[in-house]
Amino acid sequence: MSTPNMSRRGFLMASGSVAASAILAGCGGSSDGSSAAASDTFKIGGIGPVTGAAAIYGSATKFGAQVAVDEVNAAGSIKMELNWQDDEHDAEKSVNAYNTLKDWGMQILVGTTTTTPCIAVTTETNADRIFQLTPSASSVNVIGGEEIGADPGNVRKDNVFQMCFTDPNQGTASAQYISSKQLGKKIAIIYNNADAYSTGIYQKFIDEAAALNLEVVSTQTFTDDQTDFSVQVGDAKSNGADLLFLPIYYTPAALILSEAKKQDYAPKFFGVDGMDGILDLEGFDTALAEGVMLLTPFVATAEDEATQAFDEAYKAAAKSDANPNQFAADAYDCVKAIAQAIETAGLTPDMSAADLCEALIAQFTDASFSYSGLTGESSWSTTGEVTKTPKGMVIENGVYMPLDEA
Amino acid sequence: MGFLTNLINGISLGSVYAIIALGYTMVYGIAKMLNFAHGDVIMVGGYICFIAMNNLGLPPVVAVLLSMVGCTCLGIVVERLAYKPLREAPSLAVLITAIGVSYLLQNTALLVWGADPKAFRSIVDLPSIKLLGGQLTVAPISIVTVLANVAIMVGLTLFTTRTKMGKAMRACSEDKGAAQLMGINVNTTISMVFAIGSGLAAIAGVLLCSTYPTLMPTTGSLPGIKAFTAAVVGGIGSIPGAALGGILLGIIEIFAKAYIGTQLADAIVFGVLIVVLLIRPAGLLGQEIREKV
Numbered sequence: 001m002s003t004p005n006m007s008r009r010g011f012l013m014a015s016g017s018v019a020a021s022a023i024l025a026g027c028g029g030s031s032d033g034s035s036a037a038a039s040d041t042f043k044i045g046g047i048g049p050v051t052g053a054a055a056i057y058g059s060a061t062k063f064g065a066q067v068a069v070d071e072v073n074a075a076g077s078i079k080m081e082l083n084w085q086d087d088e089h090d091a092e093k094s095v096n097a098y099n100t101l102k103d104w105g106m107q108i109l110v111g112t113t114t115t116t117p118c119i120a121v122t123t124e125t126n127a128d129r130i131f132q133l134t135p136s137a138s139s140v141n142v143i144g145g146e147e148i149g150a151d152p153g154n155v156r157k158d159n160v161f162q163m164c165f166t167d168p169n170q171g172t173a174s175a176q177y178i179s180s181k182q183l184g185k186k187i188a189i190i191y192n193n194a195d196a197y198s199t200g201i202y203q204k205f206i207d208e209a210a211a212l213n214l215e216v217v218s219t220q221t222f223t224d225d226q227t228d229f230s231v232q233v234g235d236a237k238s239n240g241a242d243l244l245f246l247p248i249y250y251t252p253a254a255l256i257l258s259e260a261k262k263q264d265y266a267p268k269f270f271g272v273d274g275m276d277g278i279l280d281l282e283g284f285d286t287a288l289a290e291g292v293m294l295l296t297p298f299v300a301t302a303e304d305e306a307t308q309a310f311d312e313a314y315k316a317a318a319k320s321d322a323n324p325n326q327f328a329a330d331a332y333d334c335v336k337a338i339a340q341a342i343e344t345a346g347l348t349p350d351m352s353a354a355d356l357c358e359a360l361i362a363q364f365t366d367a368s369f370s371y372s373g374l375t376g377e378s379s380w381s382t383t384g385e386v387t388k389t390p391k392g393m394v395i396e397n398g399v400y401m402p403l404d405e406a
Numbered sequence: 407m408g409f410l411t412n413l414i415n416g417i418s419l420g421s422v423y424a425i426i427a428l429g430y431t432m433v434y435g436i437a438k439m440l441n442f443a444h445g446d447v448i449m450v451g452g453y454i455c456f457i458a459m460n461n462l463g464l465p466p467v468v469a470v471l472l473s474m475v476g477c478t479c480l481g482i483v484v485e486r487l488a489y490k491p492l493r494e495a496p497s498l499a500v501l502i503t504a505i506g507v508s509y510l511l512q513n514t515a516l517l518v519w520g521a522d523p524k525a526f527r528s529i530v531d532l533p534s535i536k537l538l539g540g541q542l543t544v545a546p547i548s549i550v551t552v553l554a555n556v557a558i559m560v561g562l563t564l565f566t567t568r569t570k571m572g573k574a575m576r577a578c579s580e581d582k583g584a585a586q587l588m589g590i591n592v593n594t595t596i597s598m599v600f601a602i603g604s605g606l607a608a609i610a611g612v613l614l615c616s617t618y619p620t621l622m623p624t625t626g627s628l629p630g631i632k633a634f635t636a637a638v639v640g641g642i643g644s645i646p647g648a649a650l651g652g653i654l655l656g657i658i659e660i661f662a663k664a665y666i667g668t669q670l671a672d673a674i675v676f677g678v679l680i681v682v683l684l685i686r687p688a689g690l691l692g693q694e695i696r697e698k699v
Contacts, residue, residue, distance in 0.1 A: 052521040053622065088521065193669065221668050225628055227618035230415040231663040238408050251523050251620065258525075258619050262545040263411075264534045283460050283621075284525035 041079040042342065042349045044069065044335065045106035047097045047121065048113030052088035053251055056277035057327045061113045061135050063318040064328030067310065068335035070317075078342055079349070080335070087112060091120040098124055106130065107353045108360070110334045113327065115139045115167075115197040126157040129354040131361065133338060135163045135330035136273065138170060139196045143384030149204075159357050161364055161384045163330045163337070163375070165297070167197060170272045171204030171247065173390050174295055179212040181392070181403075183268055183293070184243025188218035188236030190256060191247050195224070201247035201272055217241050222252065229259040237265040246271045250278035257288040268293065276325045279398060286398040295390045297375035298329035299400050310374055323399070326375065333373035340371055410542055412664045413657065418548035420656020421555035422617060425610040426633030427640065427648035428558060429603040435643035436579045436599045439497060442504040443484060445630015446511035447604050451477045451611030452621050453519055456526055466529035474608040481604025485597055493593070508627075515623040523622040526615035551613045558606060559649045566645070575599060579643070632659075635679045641692020650690060654678075 046065050048058030062084045069082045083104055085097035094117030101109070109125055109132040112118040118137030122144070125132045134142060140149045145156035149168055165173065178184055187209065192198040209216055217239040220232035233256060236244055244260070244267045246253050253275055260266065271278075271294040278289050300311050300323035310332060314324040341347075341363040347356060363369055370379040376388040392403030426448060433441045454476040458469035488507050492500050532546045566572035574595045577585040586592050614629055615621050632655060640651025655675055662674040682690065 053523055055520075055522045223669060225624075226668075227620055228415075228419060228660070228663075230419075231412065231660060231668065234408065234411050234415070235664070238411075254525050255618060255620055262534055262543070262547075264536065264543045282522065282524045283456065283527060285527060 039081075040349055041081045043105050043107045044080050044082050044338070045098075045101035045104070045109045045111070046082055046084040046331075047087050047094055047101070047109070047111035047117070048084070049089040049117075050084070050086040052090070054089035054114050054249065056250070056280055056325075057136060058086065058089070058113045059318070060277070060325050060327040061111070061331035063314055064135070064324060064331035065110050065335050067313045067317050067328075068332040068339075070313070072335065072339045078339060080339070082110075082335075087114075087117050089114045089117060091117045093117070094121050095124060102128070102130075107349070107351075107356050108338055109133075110135065110331060110338070112137055113331075115142060116195070118142045119196065122157050122160045126159055129159060129357045131338075131353075131357040132160045133163060133334045133364075134160070135334045136327050138162065138164045138167045138273070139200050140166050140168060140385075141196060141200075145383055148383050148385065149200075156383065158361055158382075158384075161380050162386050163334045163378065164273060164326075164386065165388075165390065166385050167200030168204040169385070170295065170390075171201040171206075172208045174201070174245065174247070174270065174272060175205050175208035175212055175214060177295060177390070177392055178243065178245070178270060179209075179214055183270065184214075184241070186215050186217045186239070186241045187243050187245055188220070188239060188241030188267070189216060189245045189247070190220045190222065190229070190232045190236070192223065192249075192252065193221040195248075197274065198248050205245065205247065226252070227255060229256050230263070232256070233259045233263055233265060236267070237263055241267055243268045243270055246275065249274040250276070250281060254278055254281055254284055254288070257292070258285075261288060270294070273326055276327065279395065279400075280322050280325075286395075289395045290397075292395045293403060294393050296326045296393050296400075297388055297390055298326040299391065299393055299402060300324050300329075301399055301401065307374060329374040333371065333375050333378065336373055337371040337378065341369065344369065408664070412660050414542075414544055414548060416657035416660035417653055418545075418551050418617060418656070419660060420636075420653035421551045422610060422614050422629065422652075423633045423636045423656050424555050424649045424652025425551075425558060425606060425613065426629060427637040427652045428562060428645065429606045429610065430634050430637040431640070431642055431645060431648040432562070432599055432606075433603045434637070435645075436575050437489075437596045438579075439489065439500045440504060440634070441600075441603070442501070442630075442634075443507040443511055444603065444607055445626035445628075445633070446508050446515075447477050447480060447484075447607040447626070448611035448614065448630060449515060449621075449623060449626035450480060450511060451608030452526065452615040452625060453515065454608070455529070455612045456524055456615070456621055459527060459529075460524075470529060470609070470612050473612055474605045477604040477608035477611075478601045481600045481607070482597060484604075485600040489600075490593065490597075493596075512623050512627070519623065521623060523620050526619040526621045528616040528619060529612060530616065545617075547613070547616045551617060554609060554613060555649065555652075558609070559645060562602075562645050571595070571598060632675060635676060638689055639679055639682045641689025644689070644691045647689055647691035654690075 048061045050058045069080045072080050087094035087097045098121050112121050113136050115137045119141050143160045144150050144154045191202040218236045269292040275294045345359050345363045364380045365382045378386050378388045393400045394403045429444050451473045455469045455473040458464045458472045488503050528547050530546045530550050534543045534545050574590045578595050636651035636655040637648045640647030659671050659675050662671040
């Protein structure tokens, strides 16, 4: 970690208002975990990009979490307070945001929204023993564990759990979905090889595609800040791909869709959860996204009562007419799942963050614990991965429609 | 066919670099300073055009004109406030000031327009043109970009050789002191150069965002640096040099991506700069208008 973080820690220690922390204890002097105890409210921290290139995800998770906290408080059996910090999808800013939240007395962390910052923050929460449930950071390196494909040396961080699918599961599920629905014969892939999320999905997709005998005719990469996709799209086109798999975020995806139109190339486009949000991009011509498919566990247009109620509450919280995306639903489910675990285990707000952490780990990994929410029936294994069923979506007339019915 | 497509894309990208490089080269040639804020003026031009088209609903032509007027004013204000007081200062001070202005513009844009990327709608919203029985498709915006590049280059060459103001600029470029003795208002001339350079930046911004339809406060940075590279490769201070350098760099970048690898493309672009500077320190076309001592 860099010097600014160290000096920040020094500042936190001096202010003496922080819950138990191995690092602080190591520095000596600070009294452990006393500040948050005075309250009858669980202090829930949230981190995600509310500004910056990935702002749509962070805002969605922020408002989704807020809706859930409001509901929990309205129900009355436990009280929660949410403090959301912006990290601009930047690892260093994310750790700073985490330190701000610790300063505030956070007991449980919902976040972070995006993968790269999340990997940095999980290292901190694991050392500090703060329970962390991320709505959408999907890399296996977030939860750690070499046996499930994390980088060598990245051991399982037992306090971290995911609400979304891991990247390998998204990649595998995408390949299986494409194969079983016979969506494409010749597949092209464009992925960001400077991004852990994108590469993670790509690797598992390509493995599964080989196992299912899907023909991949073009594989192209790009890096952050790149805006010219003429070569990548041109390669997919000249190789005659009829399906373009895009395991990337929506900002480059929008550029790729526009480039494909420019080259008069119209394959099927298949995205993953990072594609979600493309319809809310300011100035984006939604006609470009017509027919784009993606795998997601949640659709705002679904007609069940819970989804409709969430849709309404979300729009009121976000002061917007835009439908909540799956990130909002994931964050909502994070807070509700934590609330359910707290109630089931009978935890109280006066417990220290470290005690809550151990109790929640025990609860989440308990075989009998499962949570039923907006994104389906979720349960967790000791690896931190979630188990649930993905749904295929397609964009029609500017809204997501279930693919199976369309 | 892939080769031809890549060539067209390369020329299109290169033309954008060339227009940006013209701005760098004009300012350097006459004011002898590297205006590192040029890339950020491009970004401002893009935002003005975006707002004019999306929020005010103006037609593209009006939006582009508005953007040019906005950027020209911005260029004049920046020059007056940041660069003019440093006219006699060492060039290093001016260079650092330019970098400061660059950051100021970027962060102001961050405050005003936010960091969320905007999807820029192309000013030329026409379907692509199919050639050779549909094997080759050319985007209309590419054609517009290339034409704009040629028009600007020819216009600037005529301006600097035929008009009184243009001649004054060349005189300032050769010897400021002597130009002043001949009755040329050096300060006004330099302000004029900034006005023209910033107006060009607006066009470059609109064309850049139309070709690659994304807009955020950092949009101008990387193209700005690459265009500066193009200006140096072509020979900074030379107008045809900027055009040649820009197009060359665009083609190299696209070909490097297509035939060597997308990760290496930027490294190769800047590698070319090093090679050119080793072989011809003044740039490809730089020698002709180098100062004679």
